[in-house]
Amino acid sequence: MGAGHARYITDSVDGAVVTAFFDLDAARMDALAKELSAKSGATINLHSSVDALVNDPTVDAVIICSPDGLHPEHLELCVKAKKPTLCEKPLAPRLEDAKKIAEIVKASGVPVALGFMRRFDPGYVQMKKEIQSGKYGEVIQIRAVSRNVSSPGATTAGMISNSAVHEFDIARWLLEEEFTTVSVAYAKKTSHANPDIQDAISILAHTESGVLMTVDNCANSTYGYDVRVEVLMQNGSLALNNLGDLTISFDFDLPARKSGRLHDNWIGRFTDAYIGELRAWVASIKDGVVNPNLATVDDGIAASIACEKGIASL
Ligand SMILES: NC(=O)c1ccc[n+]([C@@H]2O[C@H](COP(=O)([O-])OP(=O)(O)OC[C@H]3O[C@@H](n4cnc5c(N)ncnc54)[C@H](O)[C@@H]3O)[C@@H](O)[C@H]2O)c1
Known part of the structure; x- marks a missing residue:
């Protein structure tokens, strides 16, 4: 999903450029950086921690595409660094963790959107x-x-x-x-x-x-x-x-x-949705006007409440 977002930003979103990555898989990160900087002409910095990525001065905003269970930890680092963030869904796999990170995000005042892209399909x-x-x-x-x-x-x-x-x-x-x-x-x-x-x-x-x-x-x-x-x-x-x-x-x-x-998979079916979501997210950061269709942390909590009820019934 991270490679998908980075490609969509490079190919289809005006006003934004990919300047840095962090992934545990260094070879994957390196190959994607080469592919995208050849297209955009931008240097892409490769980092060895989330902390280093979010504190990179070329990074104005972050997209989190790590596995679901890491979203709270990574989101906390993004808002601490005051970087507007698009975090892939879900906020967290369990409701309790989703509520904790939602409180941290809200207290920070940093804009955070969630990757419920179907709203743009x-x-x-x-x-x-x-x-x-x-x-x-x-x-x-x-x-x-x-x-x-x-x-x-x-x-x-x-x-x-x-x-x-x-x-x-x-x-x-x-x-x-x-x-x-x-x-x-x-x-x-x-x-x-x-x-x-x-x-x-x-x-x-x-x-x-x-x-x-x-x-x-x-x-x-x-x-x-x-x-x-x-x-x-x-x-x-x-x-x-x-x-x-x-x-x-x-x-x-x-x-x-x-x-x-x-x-x-989802990439082919929802290409237009991902591009629409990314354009809306980038515009919301640049203009400071939030698109009402971008999912918020409150939307993330509401979806997690429903999921938790389902999980409780297993
Ligand atoms: N919105 C959507 O339609 C959609 C579709 C697919 C996936 N997703 C979400 O995107 C996220 C990623 O899913 P995916 O399918 O790309 O998974 P994936 O397993 O293909 O990719 C996860 C990446 O995270 C990296 N990673 C693992 N641990 C890490 C760490 N500690 N720090 C940094 N990087 C780490 C892995 O090396 C891997 O490259 C998930 O949260 C998933 O729910 C959303």
């Missing part, structure tokens, strides 16, 4: 417009599918805190309400997963107003990156399909959907 943006248009009545149910091709390090709790956290965030953003109950049901285990994890699962969640959301989550689908959602409304069904096209079933019309090859 053209399909989800269009879906929100359709929901709010009033044409289809109220939302009554959400049926989401989220399947990764392969997730060697996944855990059952991680399928919720690392993966389904996206569904909680985007549903909160679409509906503008919170989740009150979350439970998890197990499917038969796929033989493609480590036998210690319960892959696949279905998550059942209710919002304050009674909308039911189900999320079919699979960490090792093998057949392709398959992320889609149907929002059932009183008078129609909005479907954001596998390849990102939004189709609406209304008045007995069933529109054609995009067909073709599934993506390997």
Whole structure:
């Protein structure tokens, strides 16, 4: 994900340039630095600690793409150095840690955004417009599918805190309400997963107003990156399909959907969303005007509250 963000900044975001990296994998860092400085002409400093990176005078802002459990520690170092930060989701894998780091971030006053990029995906943006248009009545149910091709390090709790956290965030953003109950049901285990994890699962969640959301989550689908959602409304069904096209079933019309090859992973499916998110984040730092679609630490806490309820039901 870090390489993805660095490439998007270099190729598609005006007003920002990559000037430094830190990763434990020195060879990976070196290869990416060579690739990107050849394009941008900028020198990219390679560091051996987060502390050194955040105190590099060429660094005005930081993107954290380390593994989930390191986000609180790395975020604390960024805000101590007063560097505006985009931290990949989740705020932390467990709610208790998310709350602690949220307090530190808020006390620092340093702007921090979270990487819930679906808020910038053209399909989800269009879906929100359709929901709010009033044409289809109220939302009554959400049926989401989220399947990764392969997730060697996944855990059952991680399928919720690392993966389904996206569904909680985007549903909160679409509906503008919170989740009150979350439970998890197990499917038969796929033989493609480590036998210690319960892959696949279905998550059942209710919002304050009674909308039911189900999320079919699979960490090792093998057949392709398959992320889609149907929002059932009183008078129609909005479907954001596998390849990102939004189709609406209304008045007995069933529109054609995009067909073709599934993506390997999130990078291909959500390219526009990552670029939109990065442009909004860079603009918010340069102009000091926060884009309301950028996820905040409060959004991170709200998503973590929902995830924690799901984890408690395992
Ligand atoms: N928003 C999204 O759509 C999205 C998609 C994928 C991943 N993510 C998030 O991005 C983060 C990274 O995920 P990934 O898939 O790129 O994982 P990854 O394992 O491919 O990459 C993690 C990188 O962190 C480095 N690293 C490990 N420990 C470190 C440390 N102590 N200090 C510095 N670097 C360290 C590793 O060497 C590796 O290069 C995770 O938090 C994940 O949840 C978000």
